[in-house]
Amino acid sequence: MEEKFKLENQLCFRLYTASRLITQAYYPILSKFGLTYPQYLALLVLWEKDERPVNDIARRLMLETNTVTPLLKRMEAEGVVTRGQGKKDARQMIVKLTKKGRELQKKLTDVPETVGKAVLCESVTPETVPGLFGMLDDIIKQLKQQ
Amino acid sequence: MEEKFKLENQLCFRLYTASRLITQAYYPILSKFGLTYPQYLALLVLWEKDERPVNDIARRLMLETNTVTPLLKRMEAEGVVTRGQGKKDARQMIVKLTKKGRELQKKLTDVPETVGKAVLCESVTPETVPGLFGMLDDIIKQLKQQ
DNA sequence: GTTGTTTATATCGTTCACGATACAAATATA
DNA sequence: TATATTTGTATCGTGAACGATATAAACAAC
Numbered sequence: 001m002e003e004k005f006k007l008e009n010q011l012c013f014r015l016y017t018a019s020r021l022i023t024q025a026y027y028p029i030l031s032k033f034g035l036t037y038p039q040y041l042a043l044l045v046l047w048e049k050d051e052r053p054v055n056d057i058a059r060r061l062m063l064e065t066n067t068v069t070p071l072l073k074r075m076e077a078e079g080v081v082t083r084g085q086g087k088k089d090a091r092q093m094i095v096k097l098t099k100k101g102r103e104l105q106k107k108l109t110d111v112p113e114t115v116g117k118a119v120l121c122e123s124v125t126p127e128t129v130p131g132l133f134g135m136l137d138d139i140i141k142q143l144k145q146q
Numbered sequence: 147m148e149e150k151f152k153l154e155n156q157l158c159f160r161l162y163t164a165s166r167l168i169t170q171a172y173y174p175i176l177s178k179f180g181l182t183y184p185q186y187l188a189l190l191v192l193w194e195k196d197e198r199p200v201n202d203i204a205r206r207l208m209l210e211t212n213t214v215t216p217l218l219k220r221m222e223a224e225g226v227v228t229r230g231q232g233k234k235d236a237r238q239m240i241v242k243l244t245k246k247g248r249e250l251q252k253k254l255t256d257v258p259e260t261v262g263k264a265v266l267c268e269s270v271t272p273e274t275v276p277g278l279f280g281m282l283d284d285i286i287k288q289l290k291q292q
Numbered sequence: 293g294t295t296g297t298t299t300a301t302a303t304c305g306t307t308c309a310c311g312a313t314a315c316a317a318a319t320a321t322a
Numbered sequence: 323t324a325t326a327t328t329t330g331t332a333t334c335g336t337g338a339a340c341g342a343t344a345t346a347a348a349c350a351a352c
Contacts, residue, residue, distance in 0.1 A: 004258040005251065007190050007206065011265060011275070012172070012183075014282040015165040017208050020309075021289040022158045027310095037158075038338060044153055055300060060153065062163050065301055067339050074337075091300040091347045105151070112150040119157060121288040123281045129157070132281050135269045136160040142267040143167040166339075173340095184308065201330060211331055213309050219332095220307080237317045237330045 025118050029111050033104060039075055046097050047105050053092040080104065171264050175257055179250060185221055192243050193251050199238040226250065
């Protein structure tokens with residue numbers, strides 16, 4: 001078996017597994033509020049700036065609209081957001097937080113810290129995290145422009 | 147907007163995005179051979195050691211059998227593996243590479259290097275990758291034991 | 293203004309992930 | 323040897339991701 005094909009030598013497998021496991025770490029908290037992790041991401045984006053077109057949210061999350069549209073529809077069904085046609089541009093679907101959606105921010109106030117703490121370990125500390133962020137950002141930037 | 151809720155401060159979002167984008171980088175190559183990225187991972191595991199039960203493959207990939215079973219069935223339908231009842235333990239489903247499955251290794255010989263090169267950038271180099279691997283491994287280990 | 297192109301969103305089909313659950317074989321216990 | 327428990331795999335339902343495609347509004351060129 002060649003080295004290059006070993007699972008231990010794959011960056012992608014590590015990213016894929018780390019991503020899956022950390023996403024799982026969110027679920028015990030998020031599911032109490034009927035949210036999934038991608039829906040939580042959409043909330044982060046909307047808390048940042050409300051009343052955005054679908055396109056805007058998709059771009060921020062680096063996802064396609066065919067992923068984001070059904071996600072937002074499920075959030076609408078849950079009463080977390082409303083979706084209405086844009087006035088300036090009738091093609092745009094403007095997504096807006098409901099009262100419930102805004103109030104979720106207070107209810108989820110402990111989530112970032114809880115998950116943040118769960119990840120801390122020997123080589124991942126407040127000191128080393130910026131370096132990790134930098135590398136991941138570089139990878140994302142590199143892959144985006146291809 | 148509080149700092150802790152900003153997308154820029156989320157480790158998970160970075161891992162999620164980096165994982166998605168690097169997985170996408172595999173597709174132009176893998177799709178030529180009718181493979182998806184998770185199927186490629188299953189092949190890596192089988193090339194490492196052939197004739198393994200489903201459970202063994204799932205554990206190696208840190209996935210549940212309810213994810214791996216349908217994946218292997220699709221690979222069986224593609225003629226890449228066979229699945230047969232174990233002799234020692236009739237509950238086990240032994241997965242075995244076909245000739246086509248074994249030969250794919252030669253055909254995909256350039257894949258690890260191609261994808262590896264696509265990721266290289268300022269902060270991710272042969273020198274810094276081991277450090278990144280270490281941090282991701284620590285995160286995975288940390289989250290696994292919770 | 294008619295025609296052509298771009299843009300914003302949505303629909304459809306396929307493949308993952310994964311919780312919940314089912315079921316039969318294997319093993320342990322009484 | 324019956325009965326209970328564990329183990330290995332599979333089934334089902336839901337929610338992503340994403341390529342391909344559709345549709346309508348906006349915009350451009352003529």
